Amino acid sequence: MSLSQAQKKALRRVGHYLNPVVTVSENGISENLxxxxxxxxRDHELIKVKLALPERDDRALMLEELTRDGDADLVQTIGKMALLYRRNPQANPKLSNIARFENHHGRR
Structure with a gap:
């Protein structure tokens, strides 16, 4: 799935308030990760990922692998942080970052 620029902009607005929930280290991608x-x-739909790798090229390769293996869309990268999105039609509104943001800030 490819996100439009308008969708990415809306997701970046939500992602601004998030803390990273997954950290990728130099050990790479494991089954546990x-x-x-x-x-x-699945729970949050939109998450921030920290890529604790010193080299930009290594971070880019790792991010490609994460988005492919996680079946997620890359919304944005800034430095060592990436914002990933995967829609979940059955997301729990109490866990979904998107639903919680909309409930708290109102739909715009």
């Missing part, structure tokens, strides 16, 4: 990524995307 992918399981945590899947759980976080």
């Amino acid at each position: 992918l399981a945590e990524l899947d759980r976080a995307l």
Whole structure:
């Protein structure tokens, strides 16, 4: 799925308030990391990921792998932070960052 610029802008607005919930270290991507990524995307739909890798090229490759394996869309990267999105039609409104943001800030 490819997000439009308007969708990305709306998701960046929500993502601004988030803290990273998944951290990728130099150890790379493990089964446990992918399981945590899947759980976080399923529960929250929109998550911030910290890429604790010193080289920009390594972070880009890791991010490609994460978005592919996590079946997620890349919304934005800033430095070592990335914002990932995967829609969940059955998301729990108490856990979904998007639903919680809309409930708290009103739909705009």
